[in-house]
Structures are given as C-alpha cells and as structure tokens.
Amino acid sequence: MDSSPNSPLAAEPAATPAVSTSEGPLPALRARIAAGLIAADPAQELAAEKLQDLWRRTRGYDPKVEPPDTGGFLGRFFRRKPVEEAPDGTPLGLYLVGEVGRGKSMLMDLFFASADVARKKRLHFHQFMQQAHRRIFEWKKQHGDATDPIPPLADSIVAEAALLCFDEFQVHDIADAMILGRLFEALFARGVVIVATSNTTPDDLFKGKPGRDAFLPFIALIKKRIEVMMLDSARDYRRDRIRGLPTWHVPPDGRAERALDAAFEELTGERHAPSTRLTLLGRAVEIPQAARGVARFDFDDVCGKPLGPADYLAIATHFHTVVLDAIPRLSPDNADKARRFITLIDALYEHRVKLVASAEDVPDRLYQRGENAAMFERTASRLMEMQSQEYLALPHLT
Template sequence: MTEALCDRRPDPSLERLLADLVPPPRFAQARLDNYVPDPAHPSQEEAKQRVTAFAAALGAPRGGFLAKLRRRKPEPARGIYLDGGFGVGKTHLLTSLFHAVEGERVYGTFVEYTDLVGALGFQRALDLLGESVLVCIDEFELDDPGDTLLMTRLIRELSDRGVAIVATSNTLPDALGEGRFAAQDFLREIQAMAERFEVLRIDGEDFRRRDGVAEIATLPEPEVERSGESMAAATLDEFDPLLRHLTTVHPSRYGAMIDEVSAAHVIGMHGLTHHHDALRFVVLVDRLYDREVPTLISLAGASAPGVLEDLFSAELLRSGYRKKYLRSLSRLASLTGDGGALLRPGAADAAS
C-alpha cells in the first residue's frame, strides 16, 4: 500500500537535529567556483567577491600568543546579510561559504534554529553554537514577535562571542516583520541585530525562469494516482488532508517527514486563501526543493494536463509574505518539472 505523508509523524532526536545542521542535498556541491553570476546584474559578481574575501578572512590567523593575551574577550563579529529576490543565488553563495570555511560551522534554516533552541533551551543552544567559527542562517524571516526576540538575542550574543554569522533573506534586516506584526514595537531589537551585518543586495532574475521553468505543471488525477501507487518509496496524498496534517507537525520537522521519499504525489490541489495554510505549505515546498524530491500534482477532479494558477490568492500576494509566496511558486514549478520527467519512458523504472 502506498504511504502518505499524512501517515508520517516525525519526532527527530536531538542528535538528528544537530546532524541536520548542514547544507541540504540540492546544494551539497555548491561552491564559489561554480556560482556563475549573471553579467547583466553586476551585484551578483560583487557579492561573490565579497563572500570569497569573507571566507578568506575567517581562515586567516588571528594573531600570535601576545595578541591572545591582550584580547580579554572576543570582539563582536560582523556578519553578512545577503538580501535579494528569489532565485538570484543567495543560498548557493551561503552554502559555498559553508564549504569554503574550515573548522566548526553550522548551517540551517531559520525555523531549524528556533526548533533547536526549543529543544535545548537558550543557554545550551548558545553555548553549542558559540563553539562555531561560522553560523549560516538561510531563509531569515521573522513571522512573529517571539521569534523576533529569540533570534535577535541569539545573533547578538553569538556575535559578541566572535562567531561570524551570514544570513539570507528576501527582506532587509531593518524591515523584518513589516506587514506581519507590530514591528515598530520591536524596532530596537531588530536594529541592534541589523547593526551586526554588512548588507549585500543581490539583484537579478530568477534563475529557474532563465532555465525555462515558469509554470506549475499539473497532470490528470488518475495519472498521478497511478504513478504514486506504482513508484517505489513514493507518497500519495490528498491536498486538504495534507494541509490538516501539516498543522500537527512542527515546520522544522518537515524535512524529516520526507526522509527517503522518491517522489511526492498530491491530488486535489486548489488555491489557498489563508496565511496559516499557505505558510505551512511554503515550508513543505522548501524542504521538498532542498531535498530534490520530484513532485507530481493534479487539480481537483482534473482529467487532463494543465497548469496550477492562483495557488496563493491575490490578497496573500499583496501581504508582507509576498516574496516568500513567489519563491514557493518558482520552486514548485521546478519540482513539478522534475515530477513530469519521471513519467517519461523508462524514468519511473530508473527511479524504482
């Protein structure tokens, strides 16, 4: 019987949480050498050069014995904040930096760090992360006041210990939280965090569109069902039950939920109008994308191939989460392209 994601309730151990603090499979081979800037957008080359210099500085000696004696405590470290639209290579640069630096370093998404703090407690997490040379934070988003206070404090105290921090986001650090909660109430904390970063703005077009991936392809529902039932290690879910299931699993565990899944199949897809459903689905798409899991979807009752339009309502796309939703649409288009490729002659057998 085909398994569904709805059947999975992951409860990763602390060891698993720590082991996951590395770049995801999609970016395992990302290096500064294979980051190819778009000549039409010079900021990409500038960001590459600045990240390269930052990596070299982290690897440079910090002075001799006398310098260590004079240094009573580490100087606050400056970090880099990679800001820009989706698909311009921010995550590629972040993972490349991780691979370029030697010594203890960690890499995770924003929600993975908040989950780690929840599992360990703030002080223990701080002490653990404080042993690192470099902390990489991908998808930096402050969606609620609690996360704002937690992450700004964590970054400030890690920086005070001399830990270099590099983050990616679609929002400038002093604008985090705008349109989502009363950011002005937390302006002091946000500004204190922002002062620790050098902001590198990266312009450009979504590379997935440059590669010809633009539309979220859908398939007839019977075809998606047949594929899900015949493919080894695949999952098959109905969209609405899947959305309900996502409310029962912490977003930081969505990665564990798709462990060893060869392809994800979802039938009955339709548009979303509420942030709580949409934001959880965005995180699931991000984890599917990171782990390179091909995805096949069908519209509710569809009997012919088509294109999924209006996954996020116009109201959602006007909100403070606009860039996050647009990134998800781009990534889902890429995943469904990979999913459609599985149905070409011989592809499903190879996947098995």
C-alpha cells in the first residue's frame, strides 16, 4: 500500500500501544490502567466503551471497492449514490470532541491498533486535506477542468481505507471548506467509516469565517453519518506532561538537543515526525516536524525565512506547543531574524502556545546591544513568563 507523500493517504504514524489491543480498545485501556501506565479516568472509560462498540461493529468490515470507471464524467456521476443510499450495514463513525490534553488521541490509537478492518488509515486531518488538494491539482493538470476530480479522489481513498481515523479535525481554510462536503458525501456513499478527534464541536467548525453558510450542509452531513461524543475529562494530561519538563535549555549543544528530542517524544509519542505545511492565501509555511499539535523547528527554519505575522499566527493557532532548536544571540547583525523572532513570540504568547527551546543564553541576555535591545525587553519578559507553571497551565487559544 502506497504511503509515499504523494499518496492520498500517506499516514501519520500512530504511537505503538504498550499493551496488546487484540480484544479492542476498552480492554487495552483497562490493561494500561492495571499496569500503572496511565491513571483511571471515568470520562476516558466512557469514550473507550463507545469505541469498543464501534470496534465490534466494524470487525471484518470490508465494503466492496468499485473498479475504476472508464465511462468519463457522466458515467461517474450517474454511478454515484447519495449518502441516503450508502451501502447497507455501514456503521456510523464517531467524532470524539473535548479540550486539549484529555486523551482523545490515545483512545483513538487504541481503537485504530485493534480495528479488524483490512483497509484502514490513521492520519492528522490537516495532512489528509493537504494530500487531497494535491491530488485534485494533479487531476486537473492531467484532465482539465471539464471533469470532476472528487469521485476519482474518493475512489482512490476507499481503495486504501474503509476506515479513516483523523486526529485533530479542524477546518480553518476556505479551500478545505469548499471541497469537504462533496468529498465526504462521496466517501460515505462508498461505505467509508470515519473516526475523528477534535477540540471543536461540529456546530462550531469554521465558525465566524466568510462563506460559512455554504459550509453548513457539511456540518449536517457529519452529524448524520458520525456520532458525536463529548470527552468531559476534567484533567489536561498534556499540560501535566509539559509542566514536568524543563522548557529552556542553555547552551544549544548536544545535551540540549537530546533534551528537546526527549520533550518532543514525551509530548507526541513519536521520536521523529513527518513534515507538513500550512497553506494560507496561496502561500505555504513549511513545518519540519509536526505531530499531535506539536511543531518542531530549527531557529533558521522559522526565523531565517521571509515569514510574516500571518504565518506566525497560523503556527500559533494550529499548534499548542512549539519545540524550537538553537536560538542564537540576537543583535543588529541579524536584525531581520531578531525581528521575526519577536513577532513569533508575540503570536505564541497571545495564543498561549507552549514553548520548549534551546538557546545561547537566558532570555534577558539574548539581545543586549543595538537599537532594538530595548524593544526586546518585552519579548524577554514574555519568554520568562512562558516558562512559568502558571503559563504552562493555561489553555491554548486557537
């Protein structure tokens, strides 16, 4: 199965569960609790029960994959079934919604690892949409605008996955909103089951954005084909993890790099993560590593390139934590990088993004000479505050 970057479903690797999941997510969760790997949480147990029910209903699930259509656009159009006529026996999916750090991704990983479905994929939703746009672009380049790219895109997706598990389901981009309704309608018509985690209820997706009225049918479709469940855990386990980590490492040597590696793995469950990109206003912001709402950059990746406030805002709203390697000393000699760094920290601070970094010195001594040294005093103050337990306890603002 193709999982190259050009595949429509190049999957983000899921964390490997420490306990066997062969009997489903609920026994796996209870085994983790019994082994002392995690604490018991009634809200997580309720969600695991719901996922266990879906696990039972999807055992052996394998909807028929139609052969590629050769009859052109009209043939594909008349072959499509509306959602109301989706394959008999298609199980409803599950949309698990709750605040950051409540264990949604962990629960979905337990479900995904145990799911007895021959064709299944788990990936970050933003990654899925990037790949969908890429495939649509390639289709139009090959076939022109006279044919509809959505049915063949859906065909290619269902050929690889009858079960799709999406982490961090969010819709911020108008380009995503424009295709989601038709793409998901086509996937549901082909019998695809979708499980998703999100910080946002379906009714609040794309809220306050221009063009939302045209997005409302997609929300109705989601609520019809995917059961929504709130995960009401009172405890933020992600914040518990980061509050136990040192967040500022001096100097940026091998020891600091290993500390940042360990922090990234602790927060994401992954030693290395794939790259991704954020697309806004026709531009792409490259993220060298991204997983579970955590982005990792070298300083030059994010401050050595011509990025601006809108780019840093996109990073701050998409990621709850940034791991930043090798912040240098700042001065008029690297004024452009210093200015971008100030803008980046302003965006992260305003959105309560958590920062784990290595640097040449403590914040107060990073920028000590030149005309902008006084301006940097506010940034240094914010960097110091961002290391405090009070700041680390604050929720991320998207």
